[in-house]
Amino acid sequence: MQRYIVRRLLQAIPTLFGITIIVYLIMLLAPGDPVSLLTFDPTIRQDERERLAIKRGVNDPFHIQYLRWLIGDDWMMVDSNADGEVDAWGDNYGILRGDFGRSFKFRGSNPLHLISQRLGATIELNVAVILIGVLGGLLVGVLAALQRGRAFDKSSRIFAVLGDSVPVFWFALLAIMLMGLVLPRALEPYGIGDGSPFLPMGGRCPPVRGGCPPIHARLHYMILPVLVSSLGPVAGWSRFMRASMLETINSDYIRTAQAKGLTSRGVWIRHGLRNAIIPLMVFLGPLIFGLIGGSVIIERIFSWPGIGLLLFDSVISRDYPVVMTSVVIGSILAILGYIAADILYALSDPRVRF
Amino acid sequence: MNKPILRVLLILLLLLALPASAQDFEESPGPGLGGIIIESSTAGDPATFNPLIGGDTASSAVYGLLYPSIIGVSPYTGLEEPNLDGAMAASWQYDETGTVLTVHLRQDIAWNDGTPITSADYMWAVEATRSGQIDSPRAGIFQTMADGTPAGGKIVSIEAPDDYTVVVTFAEADCISFSDVNDITPVPAHVFFELYGDDYAALMDDPRRIPTVSFGPFKDVEFASGERISLIADQAYPDAILGYVSPAETVTLQVADENVATERFIAGEFSIIGVPSIRQEDFRSDPELLEFPRYEFTGNGFTFFGMNHANPDNPQPGFDEEGNLIPQEPHPVLGDRLVRQAISHAVDMDALIEGIREGNGFKVATHTIPTSWVYNPDLQYEYKPALAMEKLTQAGWIDDDDNPDTPRICQDCLFAREVDEEFNGSPLTLDLHVPAGSDIGEQMGLFFQAEMNKVGFDAIYETIDWGSAFLPELTGQTFDMNLLGWSLGLPVDPDISAFYYPEVDVPGAGFNFGSYYNAELIELNDQARVVPGCDVEARAEIYARVQEILFEDMPYFYMYVSESMTATQPGLGNWNPTPFSRTYSLDAWIAPEVTQP
Numbered sequence: 025m026q027r028y029i030v031r032r033l034l035q036a037i038p039t040l041f042g043i044t045i046i047v048y049l050i051m052l053l054a055p056g057d058p059v060s061l062l063t064f065d066p067t068i069r070q071d072e073r074e075r076l077a078i079k080r081g082v083n084d085p086f087h088i089q090y091l092r093w094l095i096g097d098d099w100m101m102v103d104s105n106a107d108g109e110v111d112a113w114g115d116n117y118g119i120l121r122g123d124f125g126r127s128f129k130f131r132g133s134n135p136l137h138l139i140s141q142r143l144g145a146t147i148e149l150n151v152a153v154i155l156i157g158v159l160g161g162l163l164v165g166v167l168a169a170l171q172r173g174r175a176f177d178k179s180s181r182i183f184a185v186l187g188d189s190v191p192v193f194w195f196a197l198l199a200i201m202l203m204g205l206v207l208p209r210a211l212e213p214y215g216i217g218d219g220s221p222f223l224p225m226g227g228r229c230p231p232v233r234g235g236c237p238p239i240h241a242r243l244h245y246m247i248l249p250v251l252v253s254s255l256g257p258v259a260g261w262s263r264f265m266r267a268s269m270l271e272t273i274n275s276d277y278i279r280t281a282q283a284k285g286l287t288s289r290g291v292w293i294r295h296g297l298r299n300a301i302i303p304l305m306v307f308l309g310p311l312i313f314g315l316i317g318g319s320v321i322i323e324r325i326f327s328w329p330g331i332g333l334l335l336f337d338s339v340i341s342r343d344y345p346v347v348m349t350s351v352v353i354g355s356i357l358a359i360l361g362y363i364a365a366d367i368l369y370a371l372s373d374p375r376v377r378f
Numbered sequence: 379m380n381k382p383i384l385r386v387l388l389i390l391l392l393l394l395a396l397p398a399s400a401q402d403f404e405e406s407p408g409p410g411l412g413g414i415i416i417e418s419s420t421a422g423d424p425a426t427f428n429p430l431i432g433g434d435t436a437s438s439a440v441y442g443l444l445y446p447s448i449i450g451v452s453p454y455t456g457l458e459e460p461n462l463d464g465a466m467a468a469s470w471q472y473d474e475t476g477t478v479l480t481v482h483l484r485q486d487i488a489w490n491d492g493t494p495i496t497s498a499d500y501m502w503a504v505e506a507t508r509s510g511q512i513d514s515p516r517a518g519i520f521q522t523m524a525d526g527t528p529a530g531g532k533i534v535s536i537e538a539p540d541d542y543t544v545v546v547t548f549a550e551a552d553c554i555s556f557s558d559v560n561d562i563t564p565v566p567a568h569v570f571f572e573l574y575g576d577d578y579a580a581l582m583d584d585p586r587r588i589p590t591v592s593f594g595p596f597k598d599v600e601f602a603s604g605e606r607i608s609l610i611a612d613q614a615y616p617d618a619i620l621g622y623v624s625p626a627e628t629v630t631l632q633v634a635d636e637n638v639a640t641e642r643f644i645a646g647e648f649s650i651i652g653v654p655s656i657r658q659e660d661f662r663s664d665p666e667l668l669e670f671p672r673y674e675f676t677g678n679g680f681t682f683f684g685m686n687h688a689n690p691d692n693p694q695p696g697f698d699e700e701g702n703l704i705p706q707e708p709h710p711v712l713g714d715r716l717v718r719q720a721i722s723h724a725v726d727m728d729a730l731i732e733g734i735r736e737g738n739g740f741k742v743a744t745h746t747i748p749t750s751w752v753y754n755p756d757l758q759y760e761y762k763p764a765l766a767m768e769k770l771t772q773a774g775w776i777d778d779d780d781n782p783d784t785p786r787i788c789q790d791c792l793f794a795r796e797v798d799e800e801f802n803g804s805p806l807t808l809d810l811h812v813p814a815g816s817d818i819g820e821q822m823g824l825f826f827q828a829e830m831n832k833v834g835f836d837a838i839y840e841t842i843d844w845g846s847a848f849l850p851e852l853t854g855q856t857f858d859m860n861l862l863g864w865s866l867g868l869p870v871d872p873d874i875s876a877f878y879y880p881e882v883d884v885p886g887a888g889f890n891f892g893s894y895y896n897a898e899l900i901e902l903n904d905q906a907r908v909v910p911g912c913d914v915e916a917r918a919e920i921y922a923r924v925q926e927i928l929f930e931d932m933p934y935f936y937m938y939v940s941e942s943m944t945a946t947q948p949g950l951g952n953w954n955p956t957p958f959s960r961t962y963s964l965d966a967w968i969a970p971e972v973t974q975p
Contacts, residue, residue: 325635
């Protein structure tokens with residue numbers, strides 16, 4: 025197993041480089057450039073625009089820009105201003121030496137710092153969504169399989185179709201309107217509440233100074249975004265789990281276990297559920313990547329300060345350093361996630377050997 | 379809108395512009411006892427809290443509360459005036475050549491650590507900007523950088539002969555360069571020198587360093603990325619309207635979606651909000667929303683369809699490398715002024731404003747807006763489809779099959795006469811491009827397409843991505859007609875040099891996207907820039923003719939100025955909006971009870 029993990033990690037290195045080269049190339053080939061986007065203002069003079077472009081090296085050829093990002097430019101001299109003479113040594117050290125560059129949009133801020141400021145909120149939201157999505161999906165799927173053909177099974181199927189097909193932004197807006205305006209105002213005449221929102225309509229923390237309180241003190245801020253975000257995962261996981269469970273309980277060994285006189289609970293839980301979960305293990309690894317993957321729509325509507333909107337804005341504004349930093353972090357987590365999925369699979373299924 | 383109504387509106391605007399005195403404000407519960415003001419913002423995270431490197435809306439909204447300007451802009455007139463709250467200048471004058479500006483500074487203001495604010499604070503900011511070591515978007519105001527490299531601006535030097543005098547020398551007399559002086563924000567030199575010395579590049583190491591010393595109604599920024607910016611009252615601020623700062627704190631919450639922000643405002647989460655265009659009618663007529671006090675005003679910018687006057691297949695800069703004017707090959711359709719005028723008569727702008735903008739627009743036909751001192755209400759495009767068709771025929775675009783549903787064709791049109799005879803027989807076709815993401819923009823694109831096609835165009839409307847398609851084709855000058863809006867800063871000046879001079883006709887970079895220039899227009903604008911003392915009346919006379927030329931030539935299809943609306947919670951005290959500022963009296967506000975956290 026150890027040799028397998030080491031081999032996979034070594035194989036991941038060229039994969040990672042390949043990803044960064046392809047992403048960097050696509051980014052540079054896309055029409056539009058960061059300086060035009062950031063300085064689309066007639067009060068900024070043309071000379072200033074050119075100076076910014078030279079300073080950021082965005083007019084240099086692809087290989088120079090990529091090398092600068094990867095290993096820095098303190099060892100090379102480039103003619104960035106195209107005056108026929110090479111410029112002074114650069115002051116970038118490159119990502120391999122721990123320098124993630126400087127954000128174009130955020131005036132030289134460290135991209136890693138920008139991402140880390142938002143990471144907590146994203147992990148907080150996504151852990152809750154994954155937990156509810158996986159656990160809720162497993163529960164609904166198992167119950168639907170056990171109640172096959174009955175009302176619960178049929179209802180769960182309708183729920184799954186709705187969960188997969190209703191646009192999340194629509195559901196999110198509906199939830200905000202309902203809990204923030206419609207219900208509080210409708211119920212106020214009956215002495216329920218004072219007309220103010222039942223749940224916060226957005227944000228992650230109360231709007232007071234002194235930083236965000238501990239998570240247990242602001243769980244109510246998570247209810248709407250987590251519920252809305254969980255709808256799709258619960259729907260998807262419940263369908264996977266139902267199918268897997270049905271396949272398992274129709275197996276010969278389940279019939280054998282029943283014939284041996286085991287209790288129903290023992291058959292379903294010890295033999296059925298345990299084996300039905302195995303095929304789903306392959307999905308758990310990539311969920312690690314999902315932990316940091318922000319959701320632009322949820323973050324936008326619920327004003328959740330995660331990294332989804334930051335990365336979206338960075339792509340739109342061609343903030344190469346921020347985009348590339350997120351690509352590197354995301355790629356590493358995705359690779360680790362897939363390795364973890366393989367290991368989990370081996371651990372849960374004794375037939376699998378490396 | 380007809381002329382009498384227009385005049386009444388302008389008179390009302392002027393009446394609203396009368397300055398308020400401290401007596402016009404109600405007494406607050408006391409210093410810092412006026413509650414917490416909570417606003418929403420769609421602008422995202424500020425890039426920096428440092429005014430020397432900032433430029434985005436979110437950043438300037440924060441550092442605008444923390445640093446003085448050297449010359450103030452009146453919230454009542456939108457013009458630079460001496461002795462204004464929050465500004466350093468007590469008076470200024472030009473020498474007889476008009477190239478040397480001497481600014482005398484107020485001697486009664488200090489940073490909140492007690493250090494007097496002097497010319498040294500402005501000079502430190504000037505030297506840092508001119509050093510070229512920082513990513514400042516304002517270095518271009520100087521003629522040369524500190525190392526002697528050209529910077530392209532008009533300011534030759536800035537000096538401080540004493541603590542309360544700043545002398546600016548311009549390369550030539552130029553009324554619009556006055557605003558350049560204000561582009562640089564003074565910073566507390568004693569603090570910045572201690573932090574950075576002369577190593578200005580070090581400013582870039584921590585762009586979000588929280589200012590420890592400031593001058594403004596609020597201080598002590600607390601920032602949570604993607605979430606919130608909070609500042610607390612600074613009772614050391616000497617220019618507070620009531621003599622003290624009323625609110626305890628001002629909080630700006632980030633809400634990326636303006637529709638959600640509006641609902642949250644209605645639910646009582648925000649003290650004040652800029653009402654999105656599509657909800658303005660609701661706030662005027664919905665009985666449940668009438669309780670919110672509102673202020674409606676004509677916006678500070680205009681929306682237009684930019685038109686390319688030059689051939690998009692062969693974009694050329696205004697000048698060659700030797701500085702000679704490069705003749706521009708005309709656009710096959712829009713190169714002819716008659717065709718551009720025909721478009722102005724083909725589109726029913728009143729219907730567009732009423733139907734698509736729900737009445738929230740003020741029709742304009744030149745680059746000046748109704749609140750400008752040069753606005754001429756008599757210049758209006760007339761909706762006359764028959765005249766549009768007549769002009770097209772005059773321009774050599776004929777309806778060869780007497781079928782208005784098919785596009786006209788060129789028969790001795792301008793392009794066939796001057797560039798390529800084989801162009802005869804070509805259909806009257808062009809592209810209308812609108813940046814993706816705006817419902818109103820998309821509706822306007824469709825409306826223009828329908829209106830233009832009624833008179834014989836084959837206008838093809840399309841929405842395209844801003845960053846990857848719209849901007850490259852606009853700046854690359856490969857477009858036909860593109861929908862755009864300009865938001866104007868304060869003070870609003872009618873100068874046109876940033877848009878219609880050959881110097882800024884640079885494919886890929888300049889703002890004369892359409893390669894439009896008119897010798898008489900440029901001469902008039904040059905004259906207006908050197909009027910002795912920059913006398914407003916004398917300049918207005920020149921710009922009256924400038925507007926007539928623009929109206930005739932139609933470099934753009936100027937469309938409308940948005941009618942904007944700000945609403946507050948009932949009970950927001952001392953809110954005294956003007957057409958030029960909705961928040962200038964912030965330090966006197968008394969927060970509404972409903973929004974207190």
